[in-house]
Amino acid sequence: MVVLVVLVGGWYYVTYGVLTETRRFLLRPVHKVIEVGFLDGGNRTDALEALWSSTRVAFIGLVIAICIGFSLAILMSQAKFFERAIFPYVVVVQAMPILAIVPLIVFWFGTGQQARVIVCVIISLFPLVANTLHGLQSAEQGMHDLFTLHHASRSVRLRKLMFPAALPFIFTGLRISAGLSVIGAIVGDFFFARGDIGIGQLLRRHANQLNGEELLAAVILSSGLGVTVFLVFGVIRDRAVGRWHEATSGRS
Amino acid sequence: MYRGKSLPTDPVETHSGSLAFEAIGMTFPDGTEALREISFSLGKSEFVTVVGPSGCGKSTLLRIASGLLEPTAGSVDIDRERLGYVFQDATLLPWRTVQGNVELFAELHGIPPDERRLLARETIDLVGLQGFEGHYPKSLSGGMRMRCSLARSLTLKPPVFLFDEPFGAVDEITREHLNDETQQLFQQEGFAGLFITHSISEAVFMSTRVLVMSARPGLIVAEFEVPFDYPRPPELRFDPAFAELCGQVSHELRGYHS
Ligand SMILES: Nc1ncnc2c1ncn2[C@@H]1O[C@H](COP(=O)(O)OP(=O)(O)OP(=O)(O)O)[C@@H](O)[C@H]1O
Numbered sequence: 156m157v158v159l160v161v162l163v164g165g166w167y168y169v170t171y172g173v174l175t176e177t178r179r180f181l182l183r184p185v186h187k188v189i190e191v192g193f194l195d196g197g198n199r200t201d202a203l204e205a206l207w208s209s210t211r212v213a214f215i216g217l218v219i220a221i222c223i224g225f226s227l228a229i230l231m232s233q234a235k236f237f238e239r240a241i242f243p244y245v246v247v248v249q250a251m252p253i254l255a256i257v258p259l260i261v262f263w264f265g266t267g268q269q270a271r272v273i274v275c276v277i278i279s280l281f282p283l284v285a286n287t288l289h290g291l292q293s294a295e296q297g298m299h300d301l302f303t304l305h306h307a308s309r310s311v312r313l314r315k316l317m318f319p320a321a322l323p324f325i326f327t328g329l330r331i332s333a334g335l336s337v338i339g340a341i342v343g344d345f346f347f348a349r350g351d352i353g354i355g356q357l358l359r360r361h362a363n364q365l366n367g368e369e370l371l372a373a374v375i376l377s378s379g380l381g382v383t384v385f386l387v388f389g390v391i392r393d394r395a396v397g398r399w400h401e402a403t404s405g406r407s
Numbered sequence: 408m409y410r411g412k413s414l415p416t417d418p419v420e421t422h423s424g425s426l427a428f429e430a431i432g433m434t435f436p437d438g439t440e441a442l443r444e445i446s447f448s449l450g451k452s453e454f455v456t457v458v459g460p461s462g463c464g465k466s467t468l469l470r471i472a473s474g475l476l477e478p479t480a481g482s483v484d485i486d487r488e489r490l491g492y493v494f495q496d497a498t499l500l501p502w503r504t505v506q507g508n509v510e511l512f513a514e515l516h517g518i519p520p521d522e523r524r525l526l527a528r529e530t531i532d533l534v535g536l537q538g539f540e541g542h543y544p545k546s547l548s549g550g551m552r553m554r555c556s557l558a559r560s561l562t563l564k565p566p567v568f569l570f571d572e573p574f575g576a577v578d579e580i581t582r583e584h585l586n587d588e589t590q591q592l593f594q595q596e597g598f599a600g601l602f603i604t605h606s607i608s609e610a611v612f613m614s615t616r617v618l619v620m621s622a623r624p625g626l627i628v629a630e631f632e633v634p635f636d637y638p639r640p641p642e643l644r645f646d647p648a649f650a651e652l653c654g655q656v657s658h659e660l661r662g663y664h665s
């Protein structure tokens with residue numbers, strides 16, 4: 156809260172203290188940004204529509220990434236052979252700069268919603284796979300021994316031991332991936348610049364038209380979305396594992 | 408040889424409740440000879456404790472008895488159906504409450520929910536954890552976790568019960584309480600117990616027999632019969648005969664401590 160006041164104060168200082176009258180268009184004052192960006196009817200409708208479009212894309216991308224990520228991690232947790240065979244490719248996908256594959260995606264999938272979702276999946280896959288796999292492998296040997304002693308099948312071991320042990324890691328991965336998926340949705344939208352208008356196109360349009368207030372409002376909107384997603388997944392994690400997990404309990 | 412399944416019908420009539428090691432040897436792939444020529448057996452109403460220096464192969468012996476590890480020589484004669492086995496640490500599943508943890512083995516053995524809830528209730532009472540059913544392991548003390556681990560194995564009504572230094576990590580007073588309770592459980596439940604420890608007084612207090620093991624390779628070097636009647640009162644610890652026996656075990660152990 157204090158930090159927020161300092162930030163807003165600093166912002167005003169730069170606007171009125173540092174910038175001269177003629178250069179003030181570079182950083183508009185806070186109240187103007189809010190007034191024009193969020194309170195103006197037309198801009199607000201635009202912004203909300205863009206927000207909805209980007210959220211939807213990010214969400215679909217995340218769900219797909221979760222499905223793929225879980226399947227891969229479960230497969231790799233079952234045998235070292237699969238881990239050695241698959242994991243390097245996951246690393247490769249993660250290491251590819253998203254800018255490098257955007258043209259490829261346009262080439263293969265066009266510039267519609269599908270293409271944007273693919274960007275989200277690619278960008279958010281790695282933390283899901285890596286964290287889930289690490290989590291599945293995190294149960295202590297002693298616990299595995301218990302299940303061995305009592306003749307637990309593979310699927311029982313997976314459901315009652317490895318999966319619950321992985322939950323804290325999975326939620327950590329989800330939190331990171333959800334944030335990345337939002338970035339993916341905005342970046343994809345920004346580059347493809349076609350179809351449903353999302354936050355990316357909004358940013359581009361306002362930047363091109365030098366609409367200072369609207370541009371800043373869109374920036375705030377996009378980081379707001381990222382932060383919201385981060386917080387929401389934090390709450391979900393605490394709900395799910397906070398009661399028993401040592402490290403997450405007692406934090407909000 | 409593994410004797411295969413025996414039906415959990417009447418433990419008194421069947422072979423269950425005894426364990427025999429026949430010339431067990433264990434050499435790990437890296438060349439460490441952990442055990443050599445271990446042979447002893449315990450009968451239905453015996454509680455045998457093995458004491459020995461750290462690293463002499465005690466845990467290895469229990470892992471072999473339980474079937475988690477195959478010995479490189481010799482054989483074990485044991486009924487592993489419903490085997491009781493508690494580890495050095497409690498190994499509770501942190502995401503399950505006390506109730507859920509105690510039900511785990513019964514669950515893995517396919518016992519229906521109502522029945523296992525009842526079994527868990529019973530053994531939770533037996534180890535004195537009433538009122539903590541809804542607690543997660545992170546909010547339990549070390550002694551309580553161990554009690555929970557004991558209760559979990561007791562739900563199976565094990566004919567043979569292996570204990571791998573279960574009370575090594577709790578304080579002295581708690582340990583004595585747990586010793587009193589374990590000894591009572593041994594009486595009530597009538598399992599054959601094989602107990603591992605570093606503590607000589609713990610060994611003498613609970614056991615019908617104490618075996619002393621040497622290190623590298625692990626060998627049984629001495630054997631003591633403990634003559635005291637059950638149930639053993641806590642005051643037995645102040646009995647001169649008790650102290651004398653502890654002294655003898657200690658002397659024997661010292662001779663092989665390297
Ligand atoms: N998987 C393994 N590979 C190689 N050596 C092993 C392995 N497991 C145990 N050992 C060795 O076998 C010996 C006996 O180990 P074990 O754990 O049975 O000892 P312990 O008597 O239970 O010791 P402690 O009292 O410290 O628990 C040790 O020297 C140990 O280093």
Ligand SMILES: [Mg+2]
Pocket residue numbers: 465466467495571572
């Ligand atoms: Mg040990």
